[in-house]
Amino acid sequence: MVLKKVLVADDSRIFRILTSEVLREHGLEVFEATNGGQALDLLLEKRPELAILDALMPLISGFDVIGKLHEVAPDYQPVIFIVTAVYKSRRWESEARLQYQVHEYLEKP
Numbered sequence: 001m002v003l004k005k006v007l008v009a010d011d012s013r014i015f016r017i018l019t020s021e022v023l024r025e026h027g028l029e030v031f032e033a034t035n036g037g038q039a040l041d042l043l044l045e046k047r048p049e050l051a052i053l054d055a056l057m058p059l060i061s062g063f064d065v066i067g068k069l070h071e072v073a074p075d076y077q078p079v080i081f082i083v084t085a086v087y088k089s090r091r092w093e094s095e096a097r098l099q100y101q102v103h104e105y106l107e108k109p
Contacts, residue, residue: 001079005029005048009039009065010083011057015108019052036060040068048078055084066100079103 006028008019013034020030031046033039035058043051043065053062060068062082069076080101085108 001049003028003049003079005031005046005050007031007033007039007042007046007048007051007053007078009033009036009042009052009057009062010054011035012054015054015083034058036062036065039065043069043076043078044073047076050079050081052081052083055082063100066102070101077101081106083108085109 006023008016008023008030009032010016010019011034016032016034020032023030029048031042031048033042037059039051039053039057039062040060042048053065055062057065066080081104082100082102083106
């Protein structure tokens with residue numbers, strides 16, 4: 001899979017800016033969302049190969065975005081990274097990987 005498009009969805013403006021800047025420096029097209037509703041809309045419209053989703057966002061959580069995406073577009077399976085400052089344990093990571101097919105589970109400091 002060639003990575004060309006990335007969605008960065010996080011309610012933290014600083015996280016979005018820093019992450020998006022690094023990705024753009026590597027030649028990727030980056031879409032940004034501030035909440036789960038926007039994230040789901042952009043995933044369905046732009047179909048990025050990678051989605052970096054905050055676990056806890058306004059309107060719809062990152063986990064619920066993944067669940068809804070699997071319901072409405074089961075054939076579309078982007079690589080998904082969950083980032084979190086809240087759910088910090090092996091139990092949450094295991095659940096994310098098993099239940100939501102998350103590829104990477106990253107804890108924020």
